[in-house]
Amino acid sequence: MKKALLIIGMALCILSCKEEAKATVEPMSDVIKETVDDDNNSIRKDGESTVLIEEKPIQKEKSVKQLKEELTAKGFQTFDYIDEKTQDTILMQQYFIAFLKRGMIRNQNEEEANRLQNEHLAHLGKMYELGYADISGPFGDDGNIRGITIYNVPTQKMADSLANSDPMVQAGRLEIEIHPWWAAKGFSLR
Structure with missing residues (x-):
């Protein structure tokens, strides 16, 4: 990302200097001394004004209270607790895990099955979408339970x-077997 921003900055500098072309060629490190500010994706040229390359939308993170209120208003079941180690408030949400099991009708020909x-x-x-x-995915064995889908519905x-x-x-x-399942809101797989 930094290299791309530097190249864009160099191109902008070259285009802006086109009118003042010099007969001699100076080393590029002497012509352009820039720093990249990753916080707002801007390029600064030796203390001059900032040229904004790409504007990132600033999204304020919702508080646990706000998120809990929104989910509750939509009909979701939630609860929260304080993590003893980090002292963070963890919001738990009820999801539904669907086990996709081998169905009784498996006599489709290959074309129909595909x-x-x-x-x-x-x-x-x-x-x-x-x-x-x-999350959805198949199991890696040939057992009766073929896969799962985790539904994020109230x-x-x-x-x-x-x-x-x-x-x-x-x-x-396939046949479906669904169970309520709790997970911490916003946590991801690792």
């Missing part, structure tokens, strides 16, 4: 409805 798989993946992608599902009824609209479920190739 079509259903493509529709299944498109459905899961749509759930993610719409913000209804946060009710089990809604999660059940979304999960059962999956083309693989509708065809009977």
Whole structure:
């Protein structure tokens, strides 16, 4: 990122100096002495005015209280607690984990099974894009439970409805088993 900003800055400097072309060539380090300010993606040239290259929107992080109020207003179940180690307030949210289990109807031919798989993946992608599902994926074995989807919706009824609209479920190739599941809001996998 710093190299890209430096190159852009150099190009701007060269273009601005085009009218005052010199007969001699000076080393580039003598012509341009710039510093890159990563906090706001700007380039400063030896104390002169700042040229803004890319403006980052400043987003103030919501407080746990604000986030909890928003989620509660949307019908989500939440609770919070104080982490003893960090003294941070941790907001827990109820999600719904759907286990996609091997269904009773598995006699589709290869072409039909492939079509259903493509529709299944498109459905899961749509759930993610719409913000209804946060994580989906298959298990790595050939067991009865084929995969999971974690739904980020306020009710089990809604999660059940979304999960059962999956083309693989509708065809009977997969069955759904849903359970409420709690996770800390904003934490990520590592």
